[in-house]
Amino acid sequence: MQLLKEKASNGLLAKREWWSLGDMCEAMIVYEHGKCSINITGDSGDISLTIGEKINKERSRKYPTTVTIDSGFIEVPEDELNEVLSLIENLCCQ
Amino acid sequence: MEQRLPGSTNPRSPVVYARDNYLYLIAGQDYWPTYWVASHRDEMSGVIVAQFVNDLQIDTVHDILDRYSQTPPSGNHNYDPLSLRRELIQLIQLKKIKVYKLSRLHYTSTLMDINNHLTSDLNIIDRVTHRSEENLLHKQLELSQELSTILSVRWEHKIRMDDQFWAQAWYNRLLVVTGGALNSIGEGIAGLVKLGAVVIEGVYDASAYQLKLLGQLSQGEFEQVGRELVKLGIDTVNEVEDLQQQIQQGYEILEPLLEDEKSRKLLMDFLSGYVDSVPYVEKGAFAVSIPLEVLIALATMGAGAAITASNAARRVGQFSTRALELIIELSRALKRFRQKPRFEAPASGKKSRGKVTGTNDTITSQKSVRKSNTDKTISASSPAEIYHGFGSLSKRQQDLLDQLPDSLSNVKLNKSNVNVTDLAALTAQTGDEFALFTRGSQRMIVRGNQYGVPLTRSELAELQRQGFKFSGHTHPGTSDITLNASGTPGDREVLRIFNQQQSLILNSSGRRSVYDAATDRRVP
Numbered sequence: 001m002q003l004l005k006e007k008a009s010n011g012l013l014a015k016r017e018w019w020s021l022g023d024m025c026e027a028m029i030v031y032e033h034g035k036c037s038i039n040i041t042g043d044s045g046d047i048s049l050t051i052g053e054k055i056n057k058e059r060s061r062k063y064p065t066t067v068t069i070d071s072g073f074i075e076v077p078e079d080e081l082n083e084v085l086s087l088i089e090n091l092c093c094q
Numbered sequence: 095m096e097q098r099l100p101g102s103t104n105p106r107s108p109v110v111y112a113r114d115n116y117l118y119l120i121a122g123q124d125y126w127p128t129y130w131v132a133s134h135r136d137e138m139s140g141v142i143v144a145q146f147v148n149d150l151q152i153d154t155v156h157d158i159l160d161r162y163s164q165t166p167p168s169g170n171h172n173y174d175p176l177s178l179r180r181e182l183i184q185l186i187q188l189k190k191i192k193v194y195k196l197s198r199l200h201y202t203s204t205l206m207d208i209n210n211h212l213t214s215d216l217n218i219i220d221r222v223t224h225r226s227e228e229n230l231l232h233k234q235l236e237l238s239q240e241l242s243t244i245l246s247v248r249w250e251h252k253i254r255m256d257d258q259f260w261a262q263a264w265y266n267r268l269l270v271v272t273g274g275a276l277n278s279i280g281e282g283i284a285g286l287v288k289l290g291a292v293v294i295e296g297v298y299d300a301s302a303y304q305l306k307l308l309g310q311l312s313q314g315e316f317e318q319v320g321r322e323l324v325k326l327g328i329d330t331v332n333e334v335e336d337l338q339q340q341i342q343q344g345y346e347i348l349e350p351l352l353e354d355e356k357s358r359k360l361l362m363d364f365l366s367g368y369v370d371s372v373p374y375v376e377k378g379a380f381a382v383s384i385p386l387e388v389l390i391a392l393a394t395m396g397a398g399a400a401i402t403a404s405n406a407a408r409r410v411g412q413f414s415t416r417a418l419e420l421i422i423e424l425s426r427a428l429k430r431f432r433q434k435p436r437f438e439a440p441a442s443g444k445k446s447r448g449k450v451t452g453t454n455d456t457i458t459s460q461k462s463v464r465k466s467n468t469d470k471t472i473s474a475s476s477p478a479e480i481y482h483g484f485g486s487l488s489k490r491q492q493d494l495l496d497q498l499p500d501s502l503s504n505v506k507l508n509k510s511n512v513n514v515t516d517l518a519a520l521t522a523q524t525g526d527e528f529a530l531f532t533r534g535s536q537r538m539i540v541r542g543n544q545y546g547v548p549l550t551r552s553e554l555a556e557l558q559r560q561g562f563k564f565s566g567h568t569h570p571g572t573s574d575i576t577l578n579a580s581g582t583p584g585d586r587e588v589l590r591i592f593n594q595q596q597s598l599i600l601n602s603s604g605r606r607s608v609y610d611a612a613t614d615r616r617v618p
Contacts, residue, residue: 046545067584070546
């Protein structure tokens with residue numbers, strides 16, 4: 001997992017980080033009030049919802065997913081972010 | 095209470111403890127931090143070290159000393175706890191044992207990686223270049239490798255300097271920084287930054303750095319700058335006007351790189367990485383910028399002359415002379431690429447409302463069309479014409495796009511300066527989605543990527559709270575199906591957030607549809 005870039009929050013946008021997950025996927029993490037929204041893109045496009053479904057199937061804890069302007073997000077509490085990202089990386093590398 | 099995280103079983107490898115909101119990476123004196131660790135470390139000065147050690151469980155103190163002390167306290171745990179803690183504090187302060195304090199958000203696996211700085215840069219660069227046009231790939235890759243090497247060497251110096259810096263108490267650090275200790279950088283950039291002779295400066299614009307040409311050099315600065323340039327091994331001209339002309343020539347060499355998205359990203363990644371690699375004590379005086387001597391050197395080398403460069407390392411500003419040579423080569427390649435006809439139109443001529451330029455049969459590239467017609471004031475092309483390569487953005491649309499360089503960049507404008515067709519034209523040109531929000535007479539455009547506009551529900555709710563309406567957004571592509579709103583919740587979720595009944599979707603050909611809370615497509 002490699003950090004590609006990060007941006008501090010400003011008037012409009014919350015703090016964001018972009019991570020590469022394996023060779024094929026990229027995750028954008030938005031930090032908002034103790035909660036993180038994760039958007040994942042792969043070669044086939046935005047795969048946030050697909051990954052979100054897989055995570056929710058594998059775990060007893062269910063994370064809400066949402067789509068806003070054509071972009072999917074998985075919402076996770078900030079203190080569970082590391083765990084979820086590791087899981088996403090595994091799923092992306094499969 | 096600290097908790098040790100799983101890691102290598104090697105008895106000398108670093109260990110990581112988690113406590114409160116921080117991770118503490120502890121290692122022996124020969125440990126060399128990774129790019130990640132070095133760039134994300136937090137304060138670990140005298141008082142904080144003492145507090146950290148005193149809060150550790152005594153078994154942890156014992157374990158750390160066992161691992162990294164030259165004279166470990168053996169397996170006997172009956173040592174005086176106070177003595178053990180004192181010993182550990184002393185070893186940390188003497189750098190015999192290293193402690194790096196990091197926010198808990200950073201990951202154990204990243205902390206334990208081998209030094210990944212160069213790999214990280216090359217990965218970023220690889221992502222940039224592999225999305226570029228084939229015929230530019232080689233030049234961009236060569237330049238990116240040279241720039242990565244420069245950064246990688248700089249990081250070694252930074253890590254050593256920062257090790258000393260972060261070990262000082264905060265009041266000492268403050269003195270060091272405000273004192274502006276620039277003396278350890280033996281490069282021309284420091285002198286020219288102090289002179290205020292930086293002519294291109296990075297401007298942070300909402301979501302991205304952009305390079306902008308600053309004001310011209312004044313007569314008063316000329317002589318002093320001239321002396322600095324001679325010291326750097328760059329021959330200067332005798333008149334300020336000639337120097338200004340050289341600056342302009344240098345800028346013109348950089349311009350094609352700044353206009354090409356991938357090359358600009360490559361350059362900006364390097365410049366911001368260069369600022370990151372400046373030791374903390376010297377950082378105050380640095381910004382993302384290209385100093386004057388780089389422009390002069392580019393102009394000189396671009397005209398075929400050699401420069402002697404500043405020192406043994408053959409450096410000019412942030413760049414090696416090899417990097418400058420590669421920039422000139424890439425600039426020429428980009429110019430050639432821009433001038434190349436995109437494709438041959440049929441002899442009968444495809445209908446493009448008078449936007450064909452040059453010969454009767456050849457449609458020149460979009461940028462050439464724009465340039466060659468600057469004075470003839472062509473009418474704006476339709477989004478479909480732009481999409482199919484028969485037209486170009488109008489100057490106003492191009493200015494708009496220049497203000498939206500990458501995903502999540504945004505711009506606010508008066509309503510009269512932008513319409514929904516502009517949005518479709520931008521999508522036709524870039525392949526990215528754009529979203530339009532309106533509040534009274536004000537409009538705001540947010541650029542997305544090829545898949546969407548990744549604003550979260552909270553961010554959209556904040557826009558709604560500020561009084562914005564979600565006027566519309568674009569979907570890349572020209573088929574009718576692109577006019578459908580994305581499924582539930584998707585685009586309709588945004589209507590709910592904005593308490594709206596309907597909004598507009600446009601595609602790359604400028605066709606439009608209204609969708610509402612009940613159906614994905616309302617207007618066939």
